[in-house]
Amino acid sequence: MTKKIINRKREHLKIVHNQDINFKETSAGFENYAFIHNALPEIDIEDVNIQTTFLGYKLQSPMMICSMSGGEEESADLNKDLAIAANRSKIALALGSIRPALKSREAIKSYTVARENAPDIPVIANIGATQLIKDFNSSKLLKLLKDIRVDAISIHLNPLQEALQPEGEPHFKGVSRAIEILRETLPYPVIVKEVGFGFSTDVIRRLQKIGIQWIDIAGAGGTSWSRIEHFRTENKLSQAVAEQFFEWGIPTTESIVQAVQVKRMNIIASGGINDGLKFAKAIALGARLAGAAMPFLRMRNSNGIDGLVDFIKVYSDTLRISMFCTGCRNLNEFSGNPAVLSYRKN
Numbered sequence: 339m340t341k342k343i344i345n346r347k348r349e350h351l352k353i354v355h356n357q358d359i360n361f362k363e364t365s366a367g368f369e370n371y372a373f374i375h376n377a378l379p380e381i382d383i384e385d386v387n388i389q390t391t392f393l394g395y396k397l398q399s400p401m402m403i404c405s406m407s408g409g410e411e412e413s414a415d416l417n418k419d420l421a422i423a424a425n426r427s428k429i430a431l432a433l434g435s436i437r438p439a440l441k442s443r444e445a446i447k448s449y450t451v452a453r454e455n456a457p458d459i460p461v462i463a464n465i466g467a468t469q470l471i472k473d474f475n476s477s478k479l480l481k482l483l484k485d486i487r488v489d490a491i492s493i494h495l496n497p498l499q500e501a502l503q504p505e506g507e508p509h510f511k512g513v514s515r516a517i518e519i520l521r522e523t524l525p526y527p528v529i530v531k532e533v534g535f536g537f538s539t540d541v542i543r544r545l546q547k548i549g550i551q552w553i554d555i556a557g558a559g560g561t562s563w564s565r566i567e568h569f570r571t572e573n574k575l576s577q578a579v580a581e582q583f584f585e586w587g588i589p590t591t592e593s594i595v596q597a598v599q600v601k602r603m604n605i606i607a608s609g610g611i612n613d614g615l616k617f618a619k620a621i622a623l624g625a626r627l628a629g630a631a632m633p634f635l636r637m638r639n640s641n642g643i644d645g646l647v648d649f650i651k652v653y654s655d656t657l658r659i660s661m662f663c664t665g666c667r668n669l670n671e672f673s674g675n676p677a678v679l680s681y682r683k684n
Contacts, residue, residue: 359565366559366610367591368619371679379665386661387668392627393460393489398428399654400621402629404608405464407434413448419638421456423646432462437469439482446485453487463488467495468507470516476523483526492529493517499533502567502580518548532556534563534609536588539596542603552604555597558587560610561632598624614656624674
């Protein structure tokens with residue numbers, strides 16, 4: 339079982355790097371928003387502070403490298419590079435699913451390498467929601483989280499991916515209660531995330547009712563897991579079914595707007611945030627943090643750690659200049675401020 343899971347993760351990484359797996363007709367929606375230029379900001383750019391705090395750490399930018407990999411040998415090198423770049427840039431790092439390490443302790447090295455190379459930033463573990471209701475051992479999970487030395491755990495919800503995956507487990511009955519129990523029993527903050535199809539207001543409200551305070555909306559418009567699973571299967575019927583869902587999901591900007599309506603919910607935005615201006619818009623719409631996975635993976639693969647650090651700086655500098663040119667000194671003035679963005683439906 340562990341070998342099958344690891345092979346699946348390896349296939350995912352290979353497809354993401356080599357194939358065109360983006361949404362085509364469904365956009366994340368950032369093109370519908372434009373910053374309202376302030377020609378008289380009455381501040382110096384040195385006055386602009388893009389720092390924030392997250393899980394007890396001071397981040398130099400409200401950015402996260404989102405979950406990608408774990409378990410396979412290649413992931414140790416990948417997670418090491420991501421950790422070094424994230425630590426140098428002082429941004430958050432989320433690891434891929436820790437399921438392989440729950441199945442076999444041999445896989446743990448690909449996760450522990452993150453904290454070893456990123457002592458100064460928040461590191462977040464990740465596990466699938468369906469694993470919480472199938473052969474789940476909370477004491478085993480707790481020990482693993484301590485060994486990896488993470489600061490929080492995220493639970494990913496991926497019903498569509500599970501339904502399309504050849505070896506998927508589309509069993510979500512009882513997941514809400516399982517998440518609630520985990521939140522009540524684990525001594526770690528719990529983040530709930532999607533994988534690229536977005537959250538509706540109804541789901542966000544239900545998560546808040548069971549005590550969840552942080553969500554990663556991971557909206558549609560970036561990587562399409564329907565396309566990834568389409569590439570993975572050789573079964574023609576399964577491919578045809580996956581094709582029906584190539585454009586499924588709630589666009590990222592729409593999901594952020596819906597999430598903002600739920601007061602006191604902390605939002606992490608991802609999904610199609612492949613450049614600095616989209617990153618800045620996600621924060622302006624009300625996200626506390628924003629990030630991506632595929633763009634960082636491809637940048638690391640093509641340009642190494644230094645290239646990744648520069649790539650992160652482009653995002654951060656774009657946010658800083660966007661705040662300067664809208665007259666905002668800090669993230670409290672900028673994030674969720676309707677006066678800095680206009681909606682221009684194309």
